Every structure is written in C-alpha cells, then in structure tokens.
Amino acid sequence: MTVRQDVHSAGIPVLCQSCEARHRGVCGALDPDQLVALSKTSSRYTIEPGAELIGDAETVNSYSNVLSGVVKLTKGLSDGRQQIVGLQFAPDFLGRPFKVESEINAEAATAVSLCSFPKASIERMMRESPELEHRLLKQTLKELDEAREWMVTLGRKTASEKVASFLLMIARNIDPATDPATNSTSFDLPLTRADIADFLGLTIETVSRQLTRMRTEGVIRIENNRHVTVESLSRLERRSGA
Amino acid sequence: MTVRQDVHSAGIPVLCQSCEARHRGVCGALDPDQLVALSKTSSRYTIEPGAELIGDAETVNSYSNVLSGVVKLTKGLSDGRQQIVGLQFAPDFLGRPFKVESEINAEAATAVSLCSFPKASIERMMRESPELEHRLLKQTLKELDEAREWMVTLGRKTASEKVASFLLMIARNIDPATDPATNSTSFDLPLTRADIADFLGLTIETVSRQLTRMRTEGVIRIENNRHVTVESLSRLERRSGA
DNA sequence: AGAGGGCTTTGACCGAAATCAAGGCATTGG
DNA sequence: CCAATGCCTTGATTTCGGTCAAAGCCCTCT
Structure with a gap:
C-alpha cells in the first residue's frame, strides 16, 4: 500500500x-x-x-x-x-x-x-x-x-503544457520519492488516454500526439502504453508552463 | 447593500x-x-x-x-x-x-x-x-x-457556451430575483471584457464577438458596455450547454 | 467643447487543436 | 492459431478561436 x-x-x-x-x-x-x-x-x-x-x-x-x-x-x-x-x-x-x-x-x-x-x-x-x-x-x-x-x-495552457503538467502531477502523487535532485522518475499511468483527455479538456488524439512528441524529443519513455519514465524532470517542468 | x-x-x-x-x-x-x-x-x-x-x-x-x-x-x-x-x-x-x-x-x-x-x-x-x-x-x-x-x-464548453454560462452565473448572483418564470432579468456586469476573458479562458476579442452575436440574435441587450438585460433566460440557458 | 486615454468592437488572417479516417498492436476467447 | 475487441497512434483536413491591426465609443480632464 x-x-x-x-x-x-x-x-x-x-x-x-x-x-x-x-x-x-x-x-x-x-x-x-x-x-x-x-x-x-x-x-x-x-x-x-x-x-x-x-x-x-x-x-x-x-x-x-x-x-x-x-x-x-x-x-x-x-x-x-x-x-x-x-x-x-x-x-x-x-x-x-x-x-x-x-x-x-x-x-x-x-x-x-x-x-x-x-x-x-x-x-x-x-x-x-x-x-x-x-x-x-x-x-x-x-x-x-x-x-x-x-x-x-484548463483555461490558459496549451496542449503540450497541459500534458506536461499532467505527467508532473501524476509523478508527484504516485511516486512520493519524486525528487527534483535526481531529475528522473518512473510510474504507471493510472488513466487511459481517454481519461487524460477528459482531465485536460483535450481529445484523445491530441494527448497521443503530445506524448509522442515528448517521446521523440527524449523527455519521457513509455513502455506498454502505461509505464512512463521521465528522463528529465526539469525539462518536463519547463514544458509545464510554470 | x-x-x-x-x-x-x-x-x-x-x-x-x-x-x-x-x-x-x-x-x-x-x-x-x-x-x-x-x-x-x-x-x-x-x-x-x-x-x-x-x-x-x-x-x-x-x-x-x-x-x-x-x-x-x-x-x-x-x-x-x-x-x-x-x-x-x-x-x-x-x-x-x-x-x-x-x-x-x-x-x-x-x-x-x-x-x-x-x-x-x-x-x-x-x-x-x-x-x-x-x-x-x-x-x-x-x-x-x-x-x-x-x-x-473551461475544459469542455465552446466560446459561446462559456459566455452564456458566465452571464447566467452573474445574473443568479447579482440579481437574486432572477426567476425562471419571468424569463428576463437585468444587471450590471461586475467585470470588464478583459476580466471575463480571464475568467472563461478566452481572449477579449472572442468575448466581445460572442456578446455581439447574442445581441444581434436578440438574447440580450447591452447599454453603456455594462448594463445587461437578458431578454430570454431560457434561450440563454439553452446556449449555456446544460 | 475638444483632446486624450481606456475599453470595446470589428475585420482579415493564421494556427493550434478538433474532426475524420485508417491502421497498428496488444490481449482475449473461440 | 486466428478472429475480435479495445486502446493507441498517425495522417489529412477543417474549424474555432487567437493574433494582429484599425476604428469606434465613452468618460474624464482641461
């Protein structure tokens, strides 16, 4: 637990x-x-x-x-x-x-x-x-x-800022050890893409595209559609729009 | 008071x-x-x-x-x-x-x-x-x-639904006599267009355009940029997206 | 009254995200 | 093993709302 x-x-x-x-x-x-x-x-x-x-x-x-x-x-x-x-x-x-x-x-x-x-x-x-x-x-x-x-x-961030903010929030809640010093963390997404979209006021497709972009740019890795590894917390934070 | x-x-x-x-x-x-x-x-x-x-x-x-x-x-x-x-x-x-x-x-x-x-x-x-x-x-x-x-x-409504929802909320708070039966009400907007935009996650221009549209379609009247008369509360409610 | 400034409206154009449409990749069950 | 189902990804196209720019309106101050 x-x-x-x-x-x-x-x-x-x-x-x-x-x-x-x-x-x-x-x-x-x-x-x-x-x-x-x-x-x-x-x-x-x-x-x-x-x-x-x-x-x-x-x-x-x-x-x-x-x-x-x-x-x-x-x-x-x-x-x-x-x-x-x-x-x-x-x-x-x-x-x-x-x-x-x-x-x-x-x-x-x-x-x-x-x-x-x-x-x-x-x-x-x-x-x-x-x-x-x-x-x-x-x-x-x-x-x-x-x-x-x-x-x-919801009101003021772009799609990519929204997805970055979401990942940060999940990381902080799921993995209490999330430590800015280590600059990396890893967790299972508790939500499907559809849920994430409903959380961020976006569509499934936009969420998927933003995750793909972060993957290709080396900010995160994703295995089995659920397990996320954040390679650089600081870069994620920079994308979250403060 | x-x-x-x-x-x-x-x-x-x-x-x-x-x-x-x-x-x-x-x-x-x-x-x-x-x-x-x-x-x-x-x-x-x-x-x-x-x-x-x-x-x-x-x-x-x-x-x-x-x-x-x-x-x-x-x-x-x-x-x-x-x-x-x-x-x-x-x-x-x-x-x-x-x-x-x-x-x-x-x-x-x-x-x-x-x-x-x-x-x-x-x-x-x-x-x-x-x-x-x-x-x-x-x-x-x-x-x-x-x-x-x-x-x-913020997350799921269109610009025109947002503005309609906003007007309804203000009407209900400012004019406690807002009565679905009469189907009309009147009040002073407590916010500037910029504030309304910041409230709804829109730009000033979009707020202005939506208000203009409601005006031309006879849902509301606006005097001196502040005083709003809702001609048809039920039509406003229908536009607010339930 | 007239100038000035702040807020609002309107128009032309652009772009980010939605929509529409395939297709991929797992897991499940026959 | 192969179909079927449920997610997820990717691409093409559209659209809503944002951006840029120019007036208009209203109030205040001189």
Missing part, C-alpha cells in the same frame, strides 16, 4: 480494526476510543477499474478512505461531453459531507481499495469531535486549491 | 457593531456574546475597483466578510497569462484559514465594502466555536463545487 506524504500525515497513524491498515486520512483525527468505535462499523472494499462509486446504492450512503489506487471524479454535460474534476489518491478521503446539489460521479480509474464507513457513524463522530471536522476542512481546502490550479491549466 | 440568499442565510442575521451591517456570512454562526467580542475587533473598509486585497500588508493578516461588490480571485502563469479562479459576492467570506502554499491573488472587481477581522480573533473564535468552523467548511464546499462547475466550462 502506497501512502502519500502530505498534510494528513500530521496525525498519528492508527490501525483500523476492519481493514488492518494504518489510516492516515480521517482516522488520524480520532482518539483511540473513537477509532475503535468507528472501525467496528467500517468495512474494506476492493473495486475494479471502471466501476462507479457514487450513484451506486451500495456506497452512496458511506464515506471512505482511499487505501490504494486512483479514483476519478467526473462531471458531464447533457450531450455526453465529460470533464474529470478531480483525482483522489491514497490516503484521500472520499464522500461529500452535507448533501451538495451538484451532480458529481466517482469512478475507479485503477483497481481501488477502500475502507468505508456508514455515513451515519462519520456524521455522529463529526458532531462529537471537532478535530474530525477540522481534518475535513483541511482536506476540502486542499481539494479547492488543486481545483483552482487545474482551472489555470 | 445587496445580500444574496444562500446557504449562509440559515443563521440568524446579527448586527455587527463596527460596520453596522447584518452579517449573514461568518457572524451568523456566533452566539451574541461571541459576536460582541468579535465585532469590537472588526473594522469596515471600502476598496476601489482594481485594488489588491491579498498580498497587501494591510489585509494579509485578516479575514473579511464581503458586504457588497465583487472580488475576483486570480492565479497567474510566469509569462503573464492569467486565470480568474473564483468570484466572491456578498455575503461570502474572504481569507484562507491555515496558510496554503498556493499563490492566489484577490482583487476588487468593482467597488467593494468589507468587514474585516484580525486573523487572530477569527482563529481563536474558531477554536472556541465548532459552529464557526462548520460554516467555514460549508463555504469551502460551496466554493469547491463552483470551482468544479467551472472546470467543466
């Missing part, structure tokens, strides 16, 4: 009874007693790539920690056009507190494992523990920041 | 001592004693269009309620390209809790009046009153929703 290092790691890692993983997402906010109570109601799921998470009757009334894999959040237009509006990596928290009017879909981009809690127990715990709500606020602020960062990418 | 009706109106309107306005933003979350304490430290500002709000030494350490006017939040690329990533209308709350790494600028788009509180008193009050943090979480979730809605617009 890959655990990304980020703001959430501030909490003490705690062992969840039901999924036997050290949650660094929500659970870190709870004291041991609360955690025991909560973990009695939790259950671990594994989701196939492509499966819907929200809108599904099974999961609509629950909150989850992402333990591994990548979840994509999408919004669609009535004529079928789609936009990915967020990606959740471990150890992000999944699920909207307080019903929001806007329609949003969540789908597993890769195989995903989740630790789910019934909505009711999370909401009760939120009333009891301000620290949990505080966590949630922090996560929401982080997502807002990411969303705004992508708005700049 | 225009007060938009939204989720925040749930709280009891309360009179702020220093600015003598009924805050519906943050203050509604406080009990009378807390409010009195807080309002002693608050002060009312009026900001000219174009003035920076964040980054300014005066206001960098404060939180504010927007009482009237429109504030634009922007992010820039190193070469000068800009993207507006959010608009704050009354009675939105302005200011980021817990320092966030990302660079973001706030600027008055119109004349703006604010009621500001020192960062320290808001943060103290947040520790004392979970209800305040709850408000903040709700506002942040609303902003996240709006940001994601715009990501769809």
Whole structure:
C-alpha cells in the first residue's frame, strides 16, 4: 500500500480494526476510543477499474478512505461531453459531507481499495469531535486549491503544457520519492488516454500526439502504453508552463 | 447593500457593531456574546475597483466578510497569462484559514465594502466555536463545487457556451430575483471584457464577438458596455450547454 | 467643447487543436 | 492459431478561436 506524504500525515497513524491498515486520512483525527468505535462499523472494499462509486446504492450512503489506487471524479454535460474534476489518491478521503446539489460521479480509474464507513457513524463522530471536522476542512481546502490550479491549466495552457503538467502531477502523487535532485522518475499511468483527455479538456488524439512528441524529443519513455519514465524532470517542468 | 440568499442565510442575521451591517456570512454562526467580542475587533473598509486585497500588508493578516461588490480571485502563469479562479459576492467570506502554499491573488472587481477581522480573533473564535468552523467548511464546499462547475466550462464548453454560462452565473448572483418564470432579468456586469476573458479562458476579442452575436440574435441587450438585460433566460440557458 | 486615454468592437488572417479516417498492436476467447 | 475487441497512434483536413491591426465609443480632464 502506497501512502502519500502530505498534510494528513500530521496525525498519528492508527490501525483500523476492519481493514488492518494504518489510516492516515480521517482516522488520524480520532482518539483511540473513537477509532475503535468507528472501525467496528467500517468495512474494506476492493473495486475494479471502471466501476462507479457514487450513484451506486451500495456506497452512496458511506464515506471512505482511499487505501490504494486512483479514483476519478467526473462531471458531464447533457450531450455526453465529460470533464474529470478531480483525482483522489491514497490516503484521500472520499464522500461529500452535507448533501451538495451538484451532480458529481466517482469512478475507479485503477483497481481501488477502500475502507468505508456508514455515513451515519462519520456524521455522529463529526458532531462529537471537532478535530474530525477540522481534518475535513483541511482536506476540502486542499481539494479547492488543486481545483483552482487545474482551472489555470484548463483555461490558459496549451496542449503540450497541459500534458506536461499532467505527467508532473501524476509523478508527484504516485511516486512520493519524486525528487527534483535526481531529475528522473518512473510510474504507471493510472488513466487511459481517454481519461487524460477528459482531465485536460483535450481529445484523445491530441494527448497521443503530445506524448509522442515528448517521446521523440527524449523527455519521457513509455513502455506498454502505461509505464512512463521521465528522463528529465526539469525539462518536463519547463514544458509545464510554470 | 445587496445580500444574496444562500446557504449562509440559515443563521440568524446579527448586527455587527463596527460596520453596522447584518452579517449573514461568518457572524451568523456566533452566539451574541461571541459576536460582541468579535465585532469590537472588526473594522469596515471600502476598496476601489482594481485594488489588491491579498498580498497587501494591510489585509494579509485578516479575514473579511464581503458586504457588497465583487472580488475576483486570480492565479497567474510566469509569462503573464492569467486565470480568474473564483468570484466572491456578498455575503461570502474572504481569507484562507491555515496558510496554503498556493499563490492566489484577490482583487476588487468593482467597488467593494468589507468587514474585516484580525486573523487572530477569527482563529481563536474558531477554536472556541465548532459552529464557526462548520460554516467555514460549508463555504469551502460551496466554493469547491463552483470551482468544479467551472472546470467543466473551461475544459469542455465552446466560446459561446462559456459566455452564456458566465452571464447566467452573474445574473443568479447579482440579481437574486432572477426567476425562471419571468424569463428576463437585468444587471450590471461586475467585470470588464478583459476580466471575463480571464475568467472563461478566452481572449477579449472572442468575448466581445460572442456578446455581439447574442445581441444581434436578440438574447440580450447591452447599454453603456455594462448594463445587461437578458431578454430570454431560457434561450440563454439553452446556449449555456446544460 | 475638444483632446486624450481606456475599453470595446470589428475585420482579415493564421494556427493550434478538433474532426475524420485508417491502421497498428496488444490481449482475449473461440 | 486466428478472429475480435479495445486502446493507441498517425495522417489529412477543417474549424474555432487567437493574433494582429484599425476604428469606434465613452468618460474624464482641461
């Protein structure tokens, strides 16, 4: 299980009874007693790539920690056009507190494992523990920041800057060891070309052409359509449009 | 003073001592004693269009309620390209809790009046009153929703759909009486063409051409470059791409 | 009133990305 | 083993929106 290092790691890692993983997402906010109570109601799921998470009757009334894999959040237009509006990596928290009017879909981009809690127990715990709500606020602020960062990418960057920015973002999330010093890194793309296009507001063909260009110019290598090796992080950064 | 009706109106309107306005933003979350304490430290500002709000030494350490006017939040690329990533209308709350790494600028788009509180008193009050943090979480979730809605617009809509969506959003925020039944509404644009372009990821010229087209097709009228009358809300909605 | 400046409109042209159309390359299953 | 399917790549062509350039409009200041 890959655990990304980020703001959430501030909490003490705690062992969840039901999924036997050290949650660094929500659970870190709870004291041991609360955690025991909560973990009695939790259950671990594994989701196939492509499966819907929200809108599904099974999961609509629950909150989850992402333990591994990548979840994509999408919004669609009535004529079928789609936009990915967020990606959740471990150890992000999944699920909207307080019903929001806007329609949003969540789908597993890769195989995903989740630790789910019934909505009711999370909401009760939120009333009891301000620290949990505080966590949630922090996560929401982080997502807002990411969303705004992508708005700049979507509105103001060229196709090649978009693809470079995307690769950098994935590298930083998948491979926590991404270190500017080594100047190279390697990871599996969690998204298909179609997903990448929906994420960047481009077409499949444009994404493919930009990846090809970067390959021929020696910035990246790609094996089996999925495994990307970045030869020069600094060159990738220069292409991402700062 | 225009007060938009939204989720925040749930709280009891309360009179702020220093600015003598009924805050519906943050203050509604406080009990009378807390409010009195807080309002002693608050002060009312009026900001000219174009003035920076964040980054300014005066206001960098404060939180504010927007009482009237429109504030634009922007992010820039190193070469000068800009993207507006959010608009704050009354009675939105302005200011980021817990320092966030990302660079973001706030600027008055119109004349703006604010009621500001020192960062320290808001943060103290947040520790004392979970209800305040709850408000903040709700506002942040609303902003996240709006940001994601715009990501769809930026990534997947055509220029004319973008402009139509923009006009609809402004109408709904500026003129709370916007009523689908009447099918028409009227308001002053709070943004210049350049701002609209930066909001929609377009150029000034494209924005202008799309507005002209809507004018010639009888969907809107524009007087003095600012005052917009929507002749047919339903036709505008149809153009906004759902 | 007239000059000046800032914002907006309009037109001609161009180019980046979309669309349309084959074709390639894996994996799956008969 | 060969078809079939699902991604992905590549090429030709089109188009939407960007760029460059020139006016027009509106407001302010003298």
